Amino acid sequence: MTNMTILRSLTLAAGCWALVAAAQPASDTAADYSHAIGLTVSGKNAVVQLRLPQAVYLNARSADLRDLRVFNASGKALPFALVQTAAQSQASRREVPVTVFPVNAPGQAASVKNDVEIKTSADGSVMSITTRHGAQSKSGADGARLEALVFDMGKAQGAPAAFDALSFTLPDAVTNYHAQVELEVSDDLRSWESLGYASLSWLANSERQTLTSNRMEFAPRAFRYARLSWREGTPIQFARIVAESPTLTDLPPAFDSVVLKPEPGKLAGDLVYNAAQAIPVRRMSLQFSDKNVVLPAVFGNYVELPALKGASTSRWEFRPQLQATFFQITQDGKLRKSGDVIVDDAHEARWVLRPTSAPSDAAPELKLSWLPATLVFMASGPGPYSMVFGRAGAKSAALDVAQVAPGFSAAELQAVEQAVAGQMKAGSVQAAAPSDAAAAGSAARNRMLMLWGVLLLGVCVLGFMAYRLIGQMKNSGE
Numbered sequence: 182m183t184n185m186t187i188l189r190s191l192t193l194a195a196g197c198w199a200l201v202a203a204a205q206p207a208s209d210t211a212a213d214y215s216h217a218i219g220l221t222v223s224g225k226n227a228v229v230q231l232r233l234p235q236a237v238y239l240n241a242r243s244a245d246l247r248d249l250r251v252f253n254a255s256g257k258a259l260p261f262a263l264v265q266t267a268a269q270s271q272a273s274r275r276e277v278p279v280t281v282f283p284v285n286a287p288g289q290a291a292s293v294k295n296d297v298e299i300k301t302s303a304d305g306s307v308m309s310i311t312t313r314h315g316a317q318s319k320s321g322a323d324g325a326r327l328e329a330l331v332f333d334m335g336k337a338q339g340a341p342a343a344f345d346a347l348s349f350t351l352p353d354a355v356t357n358y359h360a361q362v363e364l365e366v367s368d369d370l371r372s373w374e375s376l377g378y379a380s381l382s383w384l385a386n387s388e389r390q391t392l393t394s395n396r397m398e399f400a401p402r403a404f405r406y407a408r409l410s411w412r413e414g415t416p417i418q419f420a421r422i423v424a425e426s427p428t429l430t431d432l433p434p435a436f437d438s439v440v441l442k443p444e445p446g447k448l449a450g451d452l453v454y455n456a457a458q459a460i461p462v463r464r465m466s467l468q469f470s471d472k473n474v475v476l477p478a479v480f481g482n483y484v485e486l487p488a489l490k491g492a493s494t495s496r497w498e499f500r501p502q503l504q505a506t507f508f509q510i511t512q513d514g515k516l517r518k519s520g521d522v523i524v525d526d527a528h529e530a531r532w533v534l535r536p537t538s539a540p541s542d543a544a545p546e547l548k549l550s551w552l553p554a555t556l557v558f559m560a561s562g563p564g565p566y567s568m569v570f571g572r573a574g575a576k577s578a579a580l581d582v583a584q585v586a587p588g589f590s591a592a593e594l595q596a597v598e599q600a601v602a603g604q605m606k607a608g609s610v611q612a613a614a615p616s617d618a619a620a621a622g623s624a625a626r627n628r629m630l631m632l633w634g635v636l637l638l639g640v641c642v643l644g645f646m647a648y649r650l651i652g653q654m655k656n657s658g659e
Contacts, residue, residue, distance in 0.1 A: 211252045215571030216240045219603035220251070222560050228586045229560045231568070231600040232266070233553040235437050240605075241459035241570045244528040246554070247577035249570045253562035261558035262582040264594065266434065275426045276348075277334070279407075283418060284329040327416040332407040334424060345401040346425040347409075349381060353420065356385040360414025364397060366404035373408060376400075381414075401427060438550040440468065443534070447483055447497045451535050454547040458530040463552055464521035465532075467507040467545040475508040476545070477537045480522075482529055499535060502527070507545070521550070557585050557594065568602075 211217060218236065222229050233246075242248050251259040334344065351358055359382040365373040379397035439460070443452040456462075465480065481501040488495050507519045532547060560566060586594060 209250070209258065209575075210256060211250070211567060211569045213572055214248065214250065214569035215242075215607060217567050217569045217606050219606075220566040220568055221601040221603065222564065222566065223598060224560070224564065226598045227559055227561065228589065228594075229558060229598050229600045230264075230594070231556045231558075231602060232435075233263075233556055234602050234605075235439065235553070236605045237568075237570055238437070238459045238461075238551070238553070239439065239457045241457070242573045243575065244458045245577065246459055246570070247579075248572040248575035249556075249568070250578055251556070251558045251566060251568050253566050254564055255562055257562050258578065259558050259561060259566070260580055260585050261556055261578075262585045263579050264555045264557055264582055266552050266555055271430045271432050273428050273430065275428050277344075277424045277426065279347075279422050279424050280333040281419075281422055282331040282333070283327055284331060284408075286326055286328045327418060329408055329410040329416070330419075330422075332409070332422065332424075333405070334407065335405050342403045342426075343401045344404070344424045344426050346396055346398045347407075348423045348425065349395045349397075349419045350421040350423075351383055351395075351419065352417070355417065356383065356391070358383045358414070358417065360417070361412040362397070362414075363410050363412055364399065365408045365410070366402060367406045367408070368404060370406055376402065378412065396425075434552055436464065436550040437553050438464075438548055441532075441547045441549065443544050443546065446533055446535075448499060448535075451499070451533050452544065454532045454534070456529060456532055456549060458528050460549055461526040461528060461551045462524055462549050463526065464523060464548075464550040466519070466521045466548045466550075467534075468548055469507075469509040469543060469545045471509070471543060473510045474541075474543050474545075475506065475510065476541055476543055477504075477506045479504045479535050479537055481533050481535065482531065483533055499533060501535075504537070526551075557582055557597070559585055560600075566600075 216236070218234065220229075220231065237246070237249065246263060249261075249263075251261045253259055347364070359380070361378060361380050363378050364376045366376055367373045376399045377397075380394065381397070382394045383391055384393075385391045439456075441454040441456060443454055445451070446453045467476070469476075479501045480503050481499055483497045484500050486496050486498050503522060503524065505519070505522050509516070509518050511517070532549075534547070556568070558566075582589075582594070586597070589597070
């Protein structure tokens with residue numbers, strides 16, 4: 182092998198070593214993060230969720246929570262996703278008593294279900310039902326027998342738009358009863374559509390214990406009128422009939438909030454509120470201790486600019502972001518306060534408040550509110566599990582939710598098990614946790630040391646080559 186070949190081989194090896202060292206990932210263990218929260222799960226489910234606690238946003242060191250990890254007891258990093266909290270609804274049921282009109286057939290006449298005259302008022306409410314054979318809509322009429330029941334759903338005040346069940350109550354004198362009934366619905370009392378059949382039964386024993394099947398269920402449907410007829414059993418006038426409706430109530434989003442105290446700003450008259458850059462602020466408001474205060478002001482932040490020519494220090498400039506008038510006044514015995522200022526997930530490590538009118542003595546506290554994300558993670562491996570955060574310069578490890586909970590619908594995700602978060606613990610890394618600028622400087626120093634290492638290796642290679650050349654020259658001279 183020639184000297185030139187050796188030189189090229191060593192140089193190539195040095196370059197490869199430098200590239201490998203540069204690409205080598207840094208340590209990523211739970212001990213590398215400044216804060217940790219223990220997570221307790223049942224151990225029965227693979228996919229678990231957790232609404233991120235306030236402590237995460239106050240101590241994370243990145244705006245997008247890229248320094249968030251989940252580890253199991255073996256120290257293995259677990260797959261996780263961050264999901265924005267969706268609007269939720271609360272399901273409930275509402276019972277609405279219905280107005281009932283019996284349909285009677287005279288004597289032993291054939292079915293007259295479709296041979297009736299129904300009178301309604303101007304608003305569509307049923308007033309009376311009369312068969313064209315002359316039987317009035319009264320149970321117990323001379324020679325008449327009950328054939329069907331017509332329900333007016335709209336007469337119940339505040340009736341909901343959709344129903345999905347009817348429940349029936351027997352008269353006091355009846356203890357045992359069985360029948361098969363059919364339910365039809367209509368919006369105009371002319372065209373009727375069948376919703377289905379149901380078996381109703383009440384079976385009582387000698388000890389006055391009763392087995393009951395008194396509900397008829399069907400797909401949710403909005404309708405104004407209904408008609409109940411009998412397929413089997415003796416028609417009966419029920420003591421009470423109640424319509425049931427599923428109701429979804431939109432729940433207001435659950436905001437987290439923090440209240441910050443003011444500090445003097447870098448410029449005269451300014452107030453500074455030290456926040457956390459991870460907080461995705463949605464709402465801002467000022468809380469005054471004085472009773473009557475009106476404060477037109479601008480929120481913004483400081484930007485450091487280079488020193489002017491001849492100056493030795495840098496200068497600070499205020500950059501406005503939003504303007505509003507905040508107040509708290511008492512008028513006619515009532516307290517009036519300014520509402521929240523709505524912003525769009527604003528991330529600031531500190532907020533600067535600057536009054537736009539004359540200097541004010543008010544030193545209000547700043548309330549920041551945000552919608553916390555939901556952590557969805559795969560609970561695999563031995564517990565207990567821990568969620569760690571607080572590390573500058575970390576790269577995001579969050580996955581798409583489809584990679585953590587494949588095949589789960591949005592409703593299924595909302596229903597998965599909730600992990601229980603323990604108390605936050607601060608590790609020894611907290612005291613040495615570098616700022617973003619320090620982390621960038623450390624990375625630059627590491628790169629510089631690496632380059633110096635490559636340079637020294639090159640010098641060693643050249644020295645080795647020189648030594649080999651001198652040896653060859655001596656041998657040839659002999």
